Amino acid sequence: xxxxxxxxxxxxxxxxxAFGLDGAPLASAQQEFAQHYPxxxxxxxxxxxxxxxxxxxxxxxxxxxxxxxxxxxxxxQRETAVLWDRVTGKAIYNAIVWQDRRGADHCRRLVAAGHDxxxxxxxxxxxxxxxxxxxxxxLLANVPGARxxxxxxxxxxxxxxxxLLWRLTGGKAHATDASxxxxxxxxxxxxQAWSDELLALFEVPRAILPEVRDSAxxxxxxxxxLLGTAIPVTGIAGDQQAATFGQACxxxxxxxxxxxxxAFIVMNAGERMPAPAEGLLAxxxxxxxxxxxxxxxxxxxxxxxxxxxxxDELKIIGxxxxxxxxxxxLPGNRGVYFVPAFTGLGAPHWDPDARGAxxxxxxxxxxxxxxxxxxxxxxxQTRDLVDAMRGGATSVGQVLRVDGGMVANDWLLQxxxxxxGAPVERPRVPETTALGAAFLAGLGAGLYRxxxxxxxxxxxxRRFDPALPPGEREKLVGRWRALVARVRECR
Numbered sequence: 219x220x221x222x223x224x225x226x227x228x229x230x231x232x233x234x235x236a237f238g239l240d241g242a243p244l245a246s247a248q249q250e251f252a253q254h255y256p257x258x259x260x261x262x263x264x265x266x267x268x269x270x271x272x273x274x275x276x277x278x279x280x281x282x283x284x285x286x287x288x289x290x291x292x293x294x295q296r297e298t299a300v301l302w303d304r305v306t307g308k309a310i311y312n313a314i315v316w317q318d319r320r321g322a323d324h325c326r327r328l329v330a331a332g333h334d335x336x337x338x339x340x341x342x343x344x345x346x347x348x349x350x351x352x353x354x355x356x357l358l359a360n361v362p363g364a365r366x367x368x369x370x371x372x373x374x375x376x377x378x379x380x381x382l383l384w385r386l387t388g389g390k391a392h393a394t395d396a397s398x399x400x401x402x403x404x405x406x407x408x409x410q411a412w413s414d415e416l417l418a419l420f421e422v423p424r425a426i427l428p429e430v431r432d433s434a435x436x437x438x439x440x441x442x443x444l445l446g447t448a449i450p451v452t453g454i455a456g457d458q459q460a461a462t463f464g465q466a467c468x469x470x471x472x473x474x475x476x477x478x479x480x481a482f483i484v485m486n487a488g489e490r491m492p493a494p495a496e497g498l499l500a501x502x503x504x505x506x507x508x509x510x511x512x513x514x515x516x517x518x519x520x521x522x523x524x525x526x527x528x529x530d531e532l533k534i535i536g537x538x539x540x541x542x543x544x545x546x547x548l549p550g551n552r553g554v555y556f557v558p559a560f561t562g563l564g565a566p567h568w569d570p571d572a573r574g575a576x577x578x579x580x581x582x583x584x585x586x587x588x589x590x591x592x593x594x595x596x597x598x599q600t601r602d603l604v605d606a607m608r609g610g611a612t613s614v615g616q617v618l619r620v621d622g623g624m625v626a627n628d629w630l631l632q633x634x635x636x637x638x639g640a641p642v643e644r645p646r647v648p649e650t651t652a653l654g655a656a657f658l659a660g661l662g663a664g665l666y667r668x669x670x671x672x673x674x675x676x677x678x679x680r681r682f683d684p685a686l687p688p689g690e691r692e693k694l695v696g697r698w699r700a701l702v703a704r705v706r707e708c709r
Contacts, residue, residue: 220239221238221244221283221285222656222659223279224237224653225292226457226651227272227293227294227295228478228479230250230253230479231248233247234279235652241647246279247279249274251263262314265302265309265381269382286449288660289450289663290449290451291454291654292383293654294378294398295315295316296377297316297401298314298316299313299354299377300375301354301368301375302373318347324355337419341400341404341413342400342491342512345403346570350403351404355420355421371425371426375422375426377402388443391451392428392429393454396510397456398456403416404416407500407502411430412424412430433453433454433459433463433505433506434659437453453659453660455658458484459504460654460655462486464647464650464654465650465654466676468673476621478624479522480518482518483515483607485514486503487500489510489511495514498514498565498566498603498606498607499565517564518565518599519561521599524558525541528589534585541589544589545586545633546629548590551591555594556591557576559574559575560574567706573705575704575705577704578591593630597634598698601638602702616641619643620634620642622651628680635684637695646677657672
């Protein structure tokens, strides 16, 4: 059976995974990389470190496979922006990460000038520094000589998928897919083209932009000098769209939530561009055969980062998997709540100035209460997004499919079902972001003939049904929302 290789370039680590056509994992390798915080609210990555780690894990998986895969799919942290020299391939500055807030003032000026409605109408996005446009604008304005070099066509811009594709193909392919383009705040998702109006507004030269292609198809061929053989790249999608594809959410209304560094709910909205509900995003899920499938999305900025913070900064746990046993050890949360707004609050609040807080501390509060509160916060934030979707023109289905590193925690998923009041399903392959990239690569290489064939490879591992009485559920959620309001009031 042919195999498919997925490169899953995330916010804190890079993973390569190989799958059979039946969706079964065959080999995997992963490496973490450094996070850089030059100033409060600034988050950067070293593109060279990302490339080196990507190459390392890809080679490791190829060695374990023995036989080259039929195709490569790429999925990536989305809005992170890179600007590099077309001749050398070297970035002229660190990658500015999606979590970075340095563009917040720029966004405020855009809103004050009345541009928010036109931007939202074209892109489906709220005006926020989460997206790539203000990051790119900052690079062009603040890196010496960048604007002049960009205007001369000497530089290339891309999200991480584009940067990796460029490197893998030896600089022969400067392209992205429609799902990643839709996260830049420069792409008209209705017209499926870069917007001249937005390029002028953000002062971005068209010459630096990648070609936008379907999510499955021919993107280029990996240089044999890098991987030992020529392997076609036939699938690309942003991480949340890839996870939605990997969860086989192919029907309108089907939804998934991914729990990693952040947490993201994406709901398939069909082939008509949705009018985004308050606090939510309209985006491109994928584009296949020239036909666009849209999605409604809500983004939580901090989920797994809360557990990582407890491990790396407070050092009250030695490993992330300790969190489950600590949460289980308590009959309740004992009034302790954790609002992990390290880099502001995402949907449905979109408050870049909010900062994290822990409430309800008492003299006998211990690490178990704080760890449990961190896990609970991911569930409360999910409930906020689900309610926003239910209150708009769209709705989340009865079942929410979940994936990502955090979903190995059974306690977390049971609490999530309890707080949602809806069933939660975990797939047999939890790393559906990588699986989705592999599925897209297989579709682009002609190894799957239809979405039905892809969907047949999805299998459920376990279903979690709500058990918490409705009155208790709403009491917990009400307290959470009151405390979120207090965090937003503190400036």
